[in-house]
Amino acid sequence: MNHQDQTPPTSCARERLHTRSVEYNGYRRQDGLWDIEAELRDYRHYDTQTPTGLLPAQASVHHMAITLTLDDDLTVQDVSARMMSTPFGSCLEVETSLKPMVGARIGSGWRRAITERIGGIQSCTHLRELLANLATAALQTIPTWHAQQTKKQGQSPGGRPHYLGQCHAWRLDGPLVQKIYPQFHQPSQQENP
Structure with a gap:
């Protein structure tokens, strides 16, 4: 059942102030590994005075992306982050902070592994948020693809x-x-x- 075309009920006029868009994509690589990518963008619909100056409407407050490379067992083989827009220059200091996730496995304990390996000031809260939810995209990508291949071959998963x-x-x-x-x-x- 699809309800995406429905407008939320409201009894009063609204003004959009903030938009956060997040997108996840899963890719099968030719080398047998998988790339799961996440991209986040935050922007405001009005000019905003920030500690570092005026941020014009529609300009990104945050714009960052992660590529997580996994094997068939959902174990992290590599990870990279790109921070295209951040509110502060010091945010870029943690752009490579996700490397301790190599060797972690998506499954039970994934969020705990994120907290233990890159929690607090070791990384960026937005990168951790993207990384946590990458697990769902990985599960939608890898096991589903394998199950479909098994069905195509006439086998029962x-x-x-x-x-x-x-x-x-x-x-x-x-x-x-x-x-x-x-x-x-x-x-x-x-x-x-």
Whole structure:
């Protein structure tokens, strides 16, 4: 069901003041690895006085990007960041701060690994935010591609899909799991007297 064309209900006129756009893209590389890219841009719709001067409307407050290179096991092989616009010159001092993430694996504990390896003043809060959510894009890219390839070859994907039990639609006692993955369906306690 698609609700994206709906306008949020409001009873009063509004003026847009701030826009944050974030985009994630997943790429399969010829060398067998994967690049997951994230880009963030913040800008205001009015001129803003900042500690370093006047920032004109539509000019980026933040504009940064990350490329995370992963293997099939979702282990970080390389990472790079680009900070095209930052509010302060000192922000650029941490542009290479993500390198300690090499060797970390996306999965349980991913956010904890980010905090432990590049938390606090070791990096940039916006880069950490992008990195944390790169995990979802990686999971949408890599396991999904592999599952589609397996289906194309007429094989049945093995094991329990990672997304089962992770949201309301894919709850283990729900009708979707019962229909599509009956082998993993777990009736709720209410269904079992």
